[in-house]
Amino acid sequence: MPIDPVMKRDLQAKAVQVRKLILQAVHTAGAGHVGGPLSMVEIAVAMYFKILRIDPKNSQWPDRDRYVLSKGHSCIALYATLALRGFFPVEEVFTYDAMNSRMQGHPDMTKTPGIDMSSGSLGTGASPPLGMALAAKRLGKDFHTWVHLGDGEIQEGQVWEMAFVASQYQVDNLTAIVDYNRVQQFGFPKDGNVRRRVNPLVQVPEKWRAFGWHVIECDGHDFDALIPACEEAKTIKGRPACIVAHTVKGKGVSFMEGDYNWHAKVPSPEELAKALVELDAALPVAAG
Amino acid sequence: MAKLIEMRATWGETMLELTKTHPNVMVLDGDLGNSTMAQIVAYNAPDFYMNMGIAEQNMMGVAAGMASVGLIPWLSSFACFLANRDLDQLRVTVTQPKLNVKLAGHYSGILTGKTGKTHIDVEDIAILRALPHMTVVAPADSVECRQAILVLTDMPGPAYLRITRDATPVIFGEDYRFAIGPVVPIREGKDLTIFGTGVQTTRALEACDLLASEGISAHLVHVPTLKPIDVNGIVAAARKTGRVLTTEDHNIIGGLGGAVAEVLGQHHPVPMKIHGLQDCYGESGPNDAMLEKYGLTPKHIAAAAKDLLSRTR
Numbered sequence: 001m002p003i004d005p006v007m008k009r010d011l012q013a014k015a016v017q018v019r020k021l022i023l024q025a026v027h028t029a030g031a032g033h034v035g036g037p038l039s040m041v042e043i044a045v046a047m048y049f050k051i052l053r054i055d056p057k058n059s060q061w062p063d064r065d066r067y068v069l070s071k072g073h074s075c076i077a078l079y080a081t082l083a084l085r086g087f088f089p090v091e092e093v094f095t096y097d098a099m100n101s102r103m104q105g106h107p108d109m110t111k112t113p114g115i116d117m118s119s120g121s122l123g124t125g126a127s128p129p130l131g132m133a134l135a136a137k138r139l140g141k142d143f144h145t146w147v148h149l150g151d152g153e154i155q156e157g158q159v160w161e162m163a164f165v166a167s168q169y170q171v172d173n174l175t176a177i178v179d180y181n182r183v184q185q186f187g188f189p190k191d192g193n194v195r196r197r198v199n200p201l202v203q204v205p206e207k208w209r210a211f212g213w214h215v216i217e218c219d220g221h222d223f224d225a226l227i228p229a230c231e232e233a234k235t236i237k238g239r240p241a242c243i244v245a246h247t248v249k250g251k252g253v254s255f256m257e258g259d260y261n262w263h264a265k266v267p268s269p270e271e272l273a274k275a276l277v278e279l280d281a282a283l284p285v286a287a288g
Numbered sequence: 289m290a291k292l293i294e295m296r297a298t299w300g301e302t303m304l305e306l307t308k309t310h311p312n313v314m315v316l317d318g319d320l321g322n323s324t325m326a327q328i329v330a331y332n333a334p335d336f337y338m339n340m341g342i343a344e345q346n347m348m349g350v351a352a353g354m355a356s357v358g359l360i361p362w363l364s365s366f367a368c369f370l371a372n373r374d375l376d377q378l379r380v381t382v383t384q385p386k387l388n389v390k391l392a393g394h395y396s397g398i399l400t401g402k403t404g405k406t407h408i409d410v411e412d413i414a415i416l417r418a419l420p421h422m423t424v425v426a427p428a429d430s431v432e433c434r435q436a437i438l439v440l441t442d443m444p445g446p447a448y449l450r451i452t453r454d455a456t457p458v459i460f461g462e463d464y465r466f467a468i469g470p471v472v473p474i475r476e477g478k479d480l481t482i483f484g485t486g487v488q489t490t491r492a493l494e495a496c497d498l499l500a501s502e503g504i505s506a507h508l509v510h511v512p513t514l515k516p517i518d519v520n521g522i523v524a525a526a527r528k529t530g531r532v533l534t535t536e537d538h539n540i541i542g543g544l545g546g547a548v549a550e551v552l553g554q555h556h557p558v559p560m561k562i563h564g565l566q567d568c569y570g571e572s573g574p575n576d577a578m579l580e581k582y583g584l585t586p587k588h589i590a591a592a593a594k595d596l597l598s599r600t601r
Binding site: 063108109110115116118119120121123124125126127128129130131132133135136138140141144158159161162164165168169 | 359
């Protein structure tokens with residue numbers, strides 16, 4: 001069911017803001033990732049502006065929902081979202097990768113308000129959310145835990161260790177979101193073309209189902225699909241849920257979309273200007 | 289003859305004891321409960337026990353997540369898996385964020401019940417000592433093991449406890465109190481200082497008797513805490529005799545010998561010899577034969593002491 005159109009426009013506008021911040025921050029830093037962060041924008045915005053029970057003024061609130069960005073290299077998207085949500089000033093996003101900044105190249109829970117777990121070595125962020133979910137049950141807490149995985153990341157074996165154990169313990173206060181953009185840092189040749197490279201991992205929903213998870217597939221850039229999917233995931237009892245969110249790496253900038261070369265490339269001043277024009281053009285227009 | 293007790297049994301019993309006083313303690317088992325004695329908790333306090341399956345990397349991350357929410361997870365597995373297989377998970381999700389996760393590294397050293405090289409861990413101290421924020425403790429006997437479990441559970445932050453499999457002599461009285469850091473003088477002597485760690489300290493104690501029978505007076509100091517290392521205690525003990533021998537059931541690189549050399553090299557250089565595994569892996573075999581072949585018996589320690597003396601007298 002579609003969500004409230006006013007809310008949808010607001011979330012879409014937030015998504016454009018996040019995308020612009022990502023590109024501007026990476027451009028300023030002269031380093032960082034672009035493709036993966038652009039791929040996860042709607043998911044992060046849906047989480048922090050609609051789904052999560054959080055308090056930006058009290059980032060350590062013990063009863064808050066947990067959200068772990070396991071594909072930690074995409075953290076600039078999370079920083080931009082957290083800033084817009086009020087965890088820290090938006091200007092601070094521009095200190096990304098700078099010395100002594102709280103905006104580290106990969107998430108550091110000891111430095112950045114709103115980061116629930118350090119991550120960055122792919123796969124390692126998959127399991128702490130399971131520990132949080134198990135601990136919530138043990139301590140009688142009702143918070144929900146979300147873990148955001150990359151589709152490249154799920155090549156890591158640790159993810160499937162987690163998938164097995166979560167299923168074994170019928171952990172229904174944990175939801176995984178797979179950012180399924182089908183591109184990774186370098187990837188494998190597509191149709192024998194060594195210059196066109198993809199993540200060839202197939203049957204992703206089937207894999208999670210085989211591990212005993214409740215799987216929901218949706219368009220990871222459409223709030224009308226994404227938000228109901230998140231809400232459905234929270235209602236599943238007796239097993240963990242996995243949202244396979246179909247996304248586009250580099251989403252929102254035509255010359256970055258689907259191109260592995262933009263995994264971690266810094267846009268030139270010209271590229272940045274062109275991208276910002278495209279993003280502004282995508283700003284939602286109020287109906288009527 | 290000293291009483292012999294299995295440290296792993298003491299670990300299981302002490303964890304069960306902790307469940308009565310520490311409601312937030314949780315034992316996570318890498319499916320080795322009937323080897324590590326985590327089964328004592330599994331059978332008697334099942335709410336405090338979870339089998340994490342044959343999936344150590346996930347287990348380490350689960351512990352990090354639990355600790356972030358306020359539980360005190362004790363991971364139970366073989367030392368070789370905790371220090372080696374899930375090192376990346378330990379580093380990224382436990383020691384970097386300084387989370388309150390405790391590691392019980394069972395079957396450490398070369399005496400692992402004939403399991404052979406894969407399950408023998410003679411690198412754990414070196415690896416874990418190199419991780420910032422990590423505390424590394426190797427108790428000498430079951431009394432000290434129990435004490436260390438109690439202390440480490442109440443200490444915030446990551447810690448590793450090095451535990452052995454088979455029954456070994458109890459050298460400490462029930463009134464012994466372990467503290468993180470300080471070295472523990474075991475026997476006074478004047479000709480050389482011997483530093484031991486873990487169960488190897490009990491073999492060094494026997495070596496002191498062998499040396500005494502030959503008129504050599506060894507000053508024996510036990511080093512239960514490999515990190516943070518007791519700089520003042522090590523310097524003071526070295527100063528007493530001017531010669532230092534270290535002995536450990538661990539590789540001669542990066543373990544107790546390395547830690548003591550780092551201290552003395554910078555603060556009080558003295559002639560020194562590092563005794564332990566000669567940069568090699570182990571194999572399958574009965575305990576006595578293993579100690580003999582790999583040179584860890586009291587006789588070997590005494591020989592190393594005499595070698596040091598002959599070079600420096």
